[in-house]
Amino acid sequence: MRKIILICSTFVLITGSVVAAERPMAPNGIVCFPDYLSWKVIAPSYRMDKNQIRIITGNEIAVAALRAGKKPLPDGSVLAKIAWKATKHPFFPAATVPGMFAQVEFMVKDAKKYKSTGGWGFARFVGNTLKPYGKDATFVKECFGCHIPVASNDYLFTKIVKAP
Secondary structure, X not given: OHHHHHXXXXXXXXXXXXXXXXXXXXXXXXXXXXXXXXXXXXXXXXXXOOOEEEEEEEOHHHHHHHHOOOOOOOOOOXXXXXXXXXXXXXXXXXXXXXXXXXXXXXXXXXXXXXXXHOOEEEEEEEOOOOEEOOOOHHHXXXXXXXHHHHHHHOOOOOOOOOOO
């Protein structure tokens, strides 16, 4: 029985490594979360300067904390910001809809690991190939610099949308 458990454990470790290796990894070691599109929607947004429609999604930990109004978010919270180029709907030009996929960005909460950036780790993956953004791990200075104005809101621009 121990031999079977050892073989199964070894298989899981090896296949887990293969799966992790297939996922794109940012220069700071954060991997692209494969299930970000199945997470709960926190809010939509539109960024005028980039002409992008975005949806912010969160894993269960993040969504539960945001719904409860808990700040700072607990470790293990992950937010994804998925962006598409905005385009006019071909049959209803008054409507703006998502066009070509642009990128996905992640914020990963770990207060100790990412202490120098407000407890958040950042990653960005660009285009349909999910190319990791940044030449090296210092790219996070750019990300964190944008979030400093909202430090009092746990460095988050986004609030969970309310609907009746």
